[in-house]
Amino acid sequence: MPRGAGRALPGGGSQPSFQVGQRGRAGVCGAYRPGRGRAVRIPVVVPPWLRAARDASADGISWLDRLPELIGAACDRWWLEVNGPPYKGGVCGWVAPVSRADGSPAVLKVTWPHPEAAQEPAALRCWGGRGAIRVLEEDRAAWTMLLEPCLPGTPLRDANLPVERGLEIGANLLNALWSESAHLPRGHGFDSMAETCDRWADVAAGRARRYGDVLAGLGVDLGVLDLGIELLRSLPGSAGRHVLVHGDFNPGNLLAAQRSPFLAIDPKPLVGDPAYDPWQLVAQLGWPIRREDAATLVWERIRRLSDLLDLVPERVAAWGVARDVEGGLWAASAGDPGKGAKWIRSAMLVAPLLDGRPG
Known part of the structure; x- marks a missing residue:
């Protein structure tokens, strides 16, 4: 259709084509x-x-x-x-x-x-509205989706709910997502967590060599960097079961809805260990890492979520170390070593929990 041409609308009239204005305005x-x-x-x-x-x-x-x-x-x-x-x-x-x-x-x-978003529509369709929003229409070539609305849309992080209730909401959503994807068909097309984390570990190791001295000057224990990178490599292969994980299950991606108390949005799906998913909910719901009793609070949350999700709590903690180290090294590589150090100090606090004890 030539630019400016219209098409008939129901009830008469025509629909003008889009006219591009000045970029950025x-x-x-x-x-x-x-x-x-x-x-x-x-x-x-x-x-x-x-x-x-x-x-x-x-x-x-x-x-x-x-x-x-x-x-x-x-x-x-x-x-x-x-x-x-x-x-x-x-x-x-x-x-x-x-x-x-x-x-x-x-x-x-x-x-x-971008690669992380490539499989978002397929994941949402796989879950079929259980625990996550529904896809109404999709144009894969244009990276465009029409989604069901989440109303009122308040993120869980801003809902002013007791932490215990927030953990229960998150656990209910994760159980719904995981149960819906427990038996993926052959040729499902989703990325493997093991292969993805291997690539991340290679990149993280290079960043540790490049930025380790800077981070050490900001109080980072370089041994925790090594531990986090090793866990990125080893955890996926030792998982007892595999599901389609959400991949970015932070409380900003859980929105209040009408057909369910909350629904998940914006997945970055991988197939692998379900213990990968809970850490962001533990760490970002009320930001317990900032508290003086952070280690005790984090361990209590991990144990509570593990009970609700039938997970091993030390495994959830291990993913916390792996993900915070990977994230901190990314931040350092992006020009913000201070932010990266804060992230990795979170991993330092969580590392003792791998033995089942607060620091």
């Missing part, structure tokens, strides 16, 4: 307004936090240039109206509320293409 999206039978123009804004995250690379800038067109194409394809600003916080995609042609609410997500 706004575009204008033609979208059907349900029940009105006429074309409308919707401003499309690229939020500053998304621009700041993606402006650092040529691929990111190219994607930002195409983003208004991608949004407009999705509105045209699925008869959508963008009816609110993008949700705050996301740095790997443009996500906003929309209305469908029948007036029902939905969420449009246009993802910046």
